[in-house]
Amino acid sequence: MALHFERAELAQRRANTIARLEAAGLDGLLMFRQESMFYLTGYDTFGYVFFQCLYLGVDGTVALITRAPDLRQARHTSDINDIRIWVDGPDVNPALQLRDMLAEFGMANKKLGVEYDAYGLTAANGKKLDGALDGFCTLWDASRLVSELRVVKSPAELTYIRRAGELADDAWDAALNTVHGGAFEGDILAAMQGAVFAGGGDYPGNEFIIGAGQDALLCRYFSGRKHIAEKDQITLEWAGAYRHYHAAMMRTIPVGGATPRHIEMHKIATAAMQACRSALKPGEPVGAVFDAYARVCDDNNMFNHRLNACGYSMGTTFAPNWMDWPMFYHANPVIVQPGMVFFLHMILMDSETGFAMCPGHSVIVTDNGNEAVSRHTLDLISR
Missing domain, CATH: 3.90.230.10 (Creatinase/methionine aminopeptidase superfamily)
Structure with missing residues (x-):
């Protein structure tokens, strides 16, 4: 596994992020910024040009939804254990699979932060995300939450x-x-x-x-x-x-x-x-x-x-x-x-x-x- 930081440091970064989520009254965070994913887990890829999302819950749950080419990439470069794959298709909407995963984690009717200001979330995918989660949970723009933690270096x-x-x-x-x-x-x-x-x-x-x-x-x-x-x-x-x-x-x-x-x-x-x-x-x-x-x-x-x-x-x-x-x-x-x-x-x-x-x-x-x-x-x- 090609981690560039000690596991304890990655764990502490996630703990700091969870503290920020709790202070903001959020139950979890949907990350689309590759910088956030790398910072919190070590995950290193350019696969963010397609739909992918890293979820972090206030209970410490971490899960990634991505495409098949990034399955081994995530296993090799990160400490993420729960990796879900969405399958390419002409009418596929991976945001619906994300909703199903969030339902599994008990996030229905909860409040989740979203990194809307992210190169990994195009306008088209952002609309799919909002549509898939409309009525399921409340979304709040948390684009800078992890960036504000990243700015001071260890x-x-x-x-x-x-x-x-x-x-x-x-x-x-x-x-x-x-x-x-x-x-x-x-x-x-x-x-x-x-x-x-x-x-x-x-x-x-x-x-x-x-x-x-x-x-x-x-x-x-x-x-x-x-x-x-x-x-x-x-x-x-x-x-x-x-x-x-x-x-x-x-x-x-x-x-x-x-x-x-x-x-x-x-x-x-x-x-x-x-x-x-x-x-x-x-x-x-x-x-x-x-x-x-x-x-x-x-x-x-x-x-x-x-x-x-x-x-x-x-x-x-x-x-x-x-x-x-x-x-x-x-x-x-x-x-x-x-x-x-x-x-x-x-x-x-x-x-x-x-x-x-x-x-x-x-x-x-x-x-x-x-x-x-x-x-x-x-x-x-x-x-």
Whole structure:
């Protein structure tokens, strides 16, 4: 069995979840977020692209409904003992089988939490769920219940985060060895992702982001690779991933020498990073971190070139993205606690001049502030 945590830690996480359920007046939880399933049982799959649900009752009952390809997957990667299979068919509705299972557990006329905000619950399947359970029990949106528990990491989780940070550093080293005028973006991606794999890491929750020239002003992956010009710039955003725990990094590399605009933007972006890290401390709202970023940018005439968020939590996440809850944006009231992990990105994208500068790295919140998981500085490096 490929469990990445001690059984006692998984059991304690479920106990903490049950306490939250009881405090909310709920009799059980229907989970559709793969992150929740992994966190509470170790279950590791991409089978959430189909209907599957993990049930946790306040009495400690755990049961999974999934498809046949994930039967052995669940047995091998989790401590779930009760695994139910729904059979593919043209008119099959697995939500009805879920209802029958809940009836078996005595959940008729009970109140159950549901992770509606989940990539594992499409709108179509959500309608089937609501239809199947209408009149059977009361449903309540509990999308963030487990996510709020996941946000503070255990010592074992922080070990994985730090390893992910090392792998992100390895990928950066590979990029620096590969980026130059005339380099092919595909070779850069291959070197970076290869470094993560060679270190025992995983595919990340979303694609690495790469773009040269005007594409350096983009912060999403898109299809189509090209060669870097002799005088150019390239923006990279990537993450080391280890046991699905992520540590993201971001950089813009001037190619053929840094321009005065690159140098100016880098100075402002790194000043913003320093301000954000000063604001990121226990007891303060995460919204204060964004305000620090915005203040430095706006004081330096970068209002039109900054974003409306400057980072988010890092943890165990599955495709389609590695972003976790909560995010740094204005007035976000979530209070920072030791053991939280965040990716801070100081993105500046000047569409008027065509220049970008986007330094970023991941940090762990400590008792007094935060520590970077990267061994690299934010110094401006050109190729």
